[in-house]
Amino acid sequence: MSKRNEITLTINGRRHAIRVEPRRTLVDAIREDCGQTGTHIGCEHGVCGACTVLVDGAPVRSCLMFAVQAEGKEIRTVEGLAKGDELNTLQRAFMDNHGLQCGFCTPGFLMLITGVLEREPDISDEELIDVLSSNLCRCTGYQNIVKAARAVAGEMRQQRTA
Amino acid sequence: MASASVKSKTKHVGQSLTRLEDRPLLTGRGRFAADISFPQQLHMRIVRSNFAHGKLRGIDATEALALPGVYTVWTAPDVADIPPIDFRLSRIEGLEAYRQRLFADGTVRYVGEPVAAVFAEDPYLAEDAAELVTLDIEELPAVLHAEEPPGEFEPGRSTETAIVRKGYGELDAAFQAAHLIVEETLSVGRHSGVPLETRGAIARYDGARDVLELHGAAKVPHWNRDQIARMLGRSPSSVHLYEGHVGGGFGIRGEIYPEDVLVCVAALRLQRPIKWIEDRREHLIAANHSRQQQHRVRAAVDREGRVLAIDDQIFYDQGAYMRTHAVTVPDLAAAMLPGPYRIPAYRAHAHVRLTNKTPCGTYRAPGRFESTFVRERLMDAIAAKLDLDPVELRRRNLIASHEMPYARKLDTLGTEIVLDSGDYAGLLDKALAAVAWPKLRQTLAARKTAGELVGAGVALFVEKSGLGPFDQVKIAVDTAGYVEVISGSASVGQGIETVIAQICADALGIDYHKIRVTHGRTDRIEYGLGAFASRVTVMTGEATRIAASAVRAKAIEVASELLQTPAELLDVIDGEVTRSDAAAGPSVSLADIARALGPGSPLRHGRPPGLSAEGWFHSNHMNYPYGVHVAVARIDRDTGAVAIERYLVAYDVGKAVNPMLIEGQIVGGCAQGIGGTLLEEFLYDERGEPLSVTFADYLMPTVREMPPVDVLICEDAPSPLNPMGLKGAGEGGANAVGAAVAAAIDDALGAKGAVTELPITPQRLKRLMQKIRKS
Numbered sequence: 001m002s003k004r005n006e007i008t009l010t011i012n013g014r015r016h017a018i019r020v021e022p023r024r025t026l027v028d029a030i031r032e033d034c035g036q037t038g039t040h041i042g043c044e045h046g047v048c049g050a051c052t053v054l055v056d057g058a059p060v061r062s063c064l065m066f067a068v069q070a071e072g073k074e075i076r077t078v079e080g081l082a083k084g085d086e087l088n089t090l091q092r093a094f095m096d097n098h099g100l101q102c103g104f105c106t107p108g109f110l111m112l113i114t115g116v117l118e119r120e121p122d123i124s125d126e127e128l129i130d131v132l133s134s135n136l137c138r139c140t141g142y143q144n145i146v147k148a149a150r151a152v153a154g155e156m157r158q159q160r161t162a
Numbered sequence: 163m164a165s166a167s168v169k170s171k172t173k174h175v176g177q178s179l180t181r182l183e184d185r186p187l188l189t190g191r192g193r194f195a196a197d198i199s200f201p202q203q204l205h206m207r208i209v210r211s212n213f214a215h216g217k218l219r220g221i222d223a224t225e226a227l228a229l230p231g232v233y234t235v236w237t238a239p240d241v242a243d244i245p246p247i248d249f250r251l252s253r254i255e256g257l258e259a260y261r262q263r264l265f266a267d268g269t270v271r272y273v274g275e276p277v278a279a280v281f282a283e284d285p286y287l288a289e290d291a292a293e294l295v296t297l298d299i300e301e302l303p304a305v306l307h308a309e310e311p312p313g314e315f316e317p318g319r320s321t322e323t324a325i326v327r328k329g330y331g332e333l334d335a336a337f338q339a340a341h342l343i344v345e346e347t348l349s350v351g352r353h354s355g356v357p358l359e360t361r362g363a364i365a366r367y368d369g370a371r372d373v374l375e376l377h378g379a380a381k382v383p384h385w386n387r388d389q390i391a392r393m394l395g396r397s398p399s400s401v402h403l404y405e406g407h408v409g410g411g412f413g414i415r416g417e418i419y420p421e422d423v424l425v426c427v428a429a430l431r432l433q434r435p436i437k438w439i440e441d442r443r444e445h446l447i448a449a450n451h452s453r454q455q456q457h458r459v460r461a462a463v464d465r466e467g468r469v470l471a472i473d474d475q476i477f478y479d480q481g482a483y484m485r486t487h488a489v490t491v492p493d494l495a496a497a498m499l500p501g502p503y504r505i506p507a508y509r510a511h512a513h514v515r516l517t518n519k520t521p522c523g524t525y526r527a528p529g530r531f532e533s534t535f536v537r538e539r540l541m542d543a544i545a546a547k548l549d550l551d552p553v554e555l556r557r558r559n560l561i562a563s564h565e566m567p568y569a570r571k572l573d574t575l576g577t578e579i580v581l582d583s584g585d586y587a588g589l590l591d592k593a594l595a596a597v598a599w600p601k602l603r604q605t606l607a608a609r610k611t612a613g614e615l616v617g618a619g620v621a622l623f624v625e626k627s628g629l630g631p632f633d634q635v636k637i638a639v640d641t642a643g644y645v646e647v648i649s650g651s652a653s654v655g656q657g658i659e660t661v662i663a664q665i666c667a668d669a670l671g672i673d674y675h676k677i678r679v680t681h682g683r684t685d686r687i688e689y690g691l692g693a694f695a696s697r698v699t700v701m702t703g704e705a706t707r708i709a710a711s712a713v714r715a716k717a718i719e720v721a722s723e724l725l726q727t728p729a730e731l732l733d734v735i736d737g738e739v740t741r742s743d744a745a746a747g748p749s750v751s752l753a754d755i756a757r758a759l760g761p762g763s764p765l766r767h768g769r770p771p772g773l774s775a776e777g778w779f780h781s782n783h784m785n786y787p788y789g790v791h792v793a794v795a796r797i798d799r800d801t802g803a804v805a806i807e808r809y810l811v812a813y814d815v816g817k818a819v820n821p822m823l824i825e826g827q828i829v830g831g832c833a834q835g836i837g838g839t840l841l842e843e844f845l846y847d848e849r850g851e852p853l854s855v856t857f858a859d860y861l862m863p864t865v866r867e868m869p870p871v872d873v874l875i876c877e878d879a880p881s882p883l884n885p886m887g888l889k890g891a892g893e894g895g896a897n898a899v900g901a902a903v904a905a906a907i908d909d910a911l912g913a914k915g916a917v918t919e920l921p922i923t924p925q926r927l928k929r930l931m932q933k934i935r936k937s
Contacts, residue, residue, distance in 0.1 A: 021286070023286070024286070031196070031197075036190070037190070037193075037194075037196070037197040038189070038190020038191065038192070039190070040194065040196075040358075040359070040409070041196065042358045042359070042360075042442070043442040043856070043857050044441055044442055045442065045856050045857065045858070047856070047857035047858060048358060048857055050358055077190065078188075078189065078190035079189065079190040081188075081189070081190075082188075082189045087185070087188060087189070091188040091189070094184070094188055095180050095181070095184045095185075095188060096180060098180075098181070098822050098823065098825075098826050100184060100187055100188070101410075101655045101656060101657065101826060101830060102187075102357070102358070102359070102407070102408060102409045102410045102411075102654065102655025103183070103184075103186075103187030103188070103192055103407060103409070103655065104192075104194060104357070104358045104359040104407075104409030104410060104655075105358050106187055106188060107190055110188070129865055129866065130866075132864075132865045133864040133865045133866040134864075135864075136358060136857070136862055136864060137358070138355075138356065138357055138358045138410050138412070138830075138833075138834070138862065139358075139410055139655055139826075139830045140826060140829065140830050140833075141826075141829035141830045141831075141832055141833035141863075141868055141871060141895075142833065142863075142864070142865035142868050143829050143868065143870070143871060144826065144829075145865070146865060
């Protein structure tokens with residue numbers, strides 16, 4: 001086993017001082033060392049997107065990043081979306097549109113959509129589909145995930161023009 | 163006020179209510195297998211065969227054992243006392259010798275077969291150590307094609323494990339009398355459920371209580387408890403299985419695999435909790451594959467296109483061992499092939515054959531995705547030969563609604579197939595109307611004239627659901643007025659908590675948010691059959707209704723005393739027992755009644771303590787939902803890629819408890835059907851080396867490949883087999899995709915019967931187009 005490094009990860013504004021091997025993936029550090037198991041591992045080779053988190057605002061496959069690379073960056077995970085017991089708009093839209101079944105891919109989709117809509121609130125429907133095609137869901141057939149994402153995008157556009 | 167009470171009773175069932183399951187899953191509080199950990203746990207990593215077939219001459223774990231933190235390494239002799247994994251369904255004589263043991267011993271039979279297990283303090287370390295275990299394997303020739311003559315499993319034992327025979331009627335006479343005989347060879351490729359969560363199992367032995375716990379269970383926890391207890395020589399009551407959240411099931415997840423048993427044995431023997439989480443590559447080579455089969459089928463047809471007989475030879479590729487499903491998939495393929503048509507004589511022989519590939523089991527609509535493809539391709543071929551419209555040909559063969567119930571004279575899963583209810587022609591009409599079929603044909607004809615390769619296809623099917631023979635449900639109201647429903651069913655993400663709560667809510671008279679549905683816990687209820695065969699809404703749903711009705715009757719009886727009001731004037735509305743004939747008046751809450759029935763309550767008056775009841779539902783027959791798929795497909799002339807432009811699924815489920823969830827099941831199933839039709843295939847090279855071992859090789863549909871799917875849920879044929887008329891909805895979305903898309907591609911190519919093999923990958927379609935151009 002190689003030497004462990006002391007690093008601090010900032011997840012949803014909270015700092016976690018941990019000791020990790022250089023090869024430890026960010027997702028393992030988030031889940032095992034920081035105890036935030038809402039982020040899931042689906043393939044460990046960067047295809048399915050279940051482990052998507054936001055790193056400095058950008059959606060990242062946390063299975064393809066080492067924990068040591070995330071030091072000093074702002075990491076956001078699904079646990080940071082709701083305010084207490086109150087679901088945020090996107091979470092609510094997933095519930096209202098039945099955008100999840102088993103829920104395993106859901107945190108990845110939520111973080112992907114959050115990251116994209118924050119950066120590109122005026123994203124077109126077609127571009128949104130392109131972005132959503134980067135994550136896999138095996139239960140829903142995507143239709144309701146698209147509905148939920150479009151509903152929130154539309155709401156954000158309305159709020160900005162209001 | 164009768165109407166008010168009726169209103170209150172139907173306010174949940176039939177409504178598209180949001181799910182009770184969603185909140186924890188949306189906030190990151192779900193508990194999937196990998197999220198479960200225990201102090202002092204060891205991590206298990208499996209060393210797998212890297213040869214498809216070979217003599218295992220030796221295993222050297224010296225280097226692995228030398229790594230600090232490696233606890234031990236096990237191979238076959240360490241678990242020689244543990245019997246092989248037994249069959250759960252469709253057991254037939256003579257299969258025992260083909261069951262899989264926990265580790266290969268002497269012979270390896272597929273790439274991915276467990277040969278050793280490393281137990282270490284850390285999962286990274288366990289993986290490092292597993293890579294240091296060296297295998298001495300002498301390669302043997304691999305058997306890779308079930309449709310070729312069988313090979314040898316072991317000396318004196320053929321790789322053909324069984325022939326499943328089904329049939330009825332005068333087959334030979336029908337073929338002699340036929341105006342036309344149509345023959346086809348049709349194949350379905352090897353693919354599987356591939357849930358987004360890989361498998362996982364965490365076992366812990368609690369010596370203080372002498373209880374073995376297995377966490378990460380799914381699908382059939384009670385059956386698995388009994389099997390694990392039997393294999394380990396323990397009493398079932400000393401083994402508890404716990405189902406947390408399950409990241410997709412689709413048939414494959416939750417069956418007992420070697421890894422599940424290994425963590426249990428290790429937890430007992432090493433006296434440490436053992437955690438095993440599968441990685442994706444392992445999943446793609448070690449978890450059940452499904453579907454692969456070839457049908458050599460022929461039909462006898464009369465002058466008008468009425469099918470007189472079907473004769474089918476099925477070559478079913480089971481992979482290396484007979485797993486828990488035994489012959490379930492070929493049995494279902496053979497038994498369900500006749501579908502919605504009359505077919506006076508029928509014979510199917512399914513040759514169940516082992517190959518040196520990953521063993522197989524069920525996958526959503528097992529046997530039916532395949533046999534619907536075969537039957538509907540056959541109907542299209544007959545229509546082409548007789549120059550009849552494919553829809554008209556189907557109409558001439560459909561079983562009429564007045565013929566229901568219709569005994570198929572076939573059996574499967576231990577039940578006789580009796581089609582319980584259905585208006586097949588009526589649903590076909592509705593489906594075609596929903597897509598404006600004549601207009602759609604015109605539009606497509608115009609686009610074809612303009613040079614596009616576009617076409618449409620229709621496929622019909624009969625599903626099955628509600629497999630018994632029983633389900634048990636216990637319901638109790640607590641002293642705060644909240645309800646717990648305990649069932650032996652399981653959740654694989656399909657939304658059973660919500661559906662069961664909806665049924666309970668109406669039967670009892672309470673808001674569904676006040677109901678907690680407990681499932682997948684062998685320590686909370688004695689019996690359970692779990693979640694498969696689209697059985698939960700039907701079986702657990704009806705048991706829930708029975709139990710909830712009994713609780714309601716108890717509540718009204720007690721309330722009648724407390725309120726000094728005749729019971730027949732009382733109703734339960736939103737958790738309050740109140741007079742049903744007056745807008746306002748005295749009432750008593752279910753919480754008050756639960757307190758009045760407390761063991762020490764003077765108001766109990768000798769009644770059994772607790773506002774609770776148990777419900778049992780028994781059923782010896784499955785019921786049969788049915789549907790129609792319509793696909794519109796466009797082919798890219800240059801690449802051979804198929805884009806599905808539009809899709810419709812019309813499905814009669816008897817009674818829809820939550821239409822939104824049914825639609826979700828159908829669209830999700832349809833996506834998986836599209837995967838198996840166009841994209842997904844487990845490929846092997848000529849030595850049996852798997853080529854589809856990542857999500858870059860095994861392609862599943864993304865949102866890009868999904869067409870808009872229209873769903874038409876119908877309730878025209880409630881099941882007569884349960885009072886609510888329920889049929890299951892889990893598998894109809896997948897069932898006929900291969901058939902409908904194949905027909906659409908034929909239509910686009912202007913070549914009837916061109917598609918004979920799934921998946922229709924761009925490479926295959928290009929070859930097909932070249933062949934058509936040449937002829």
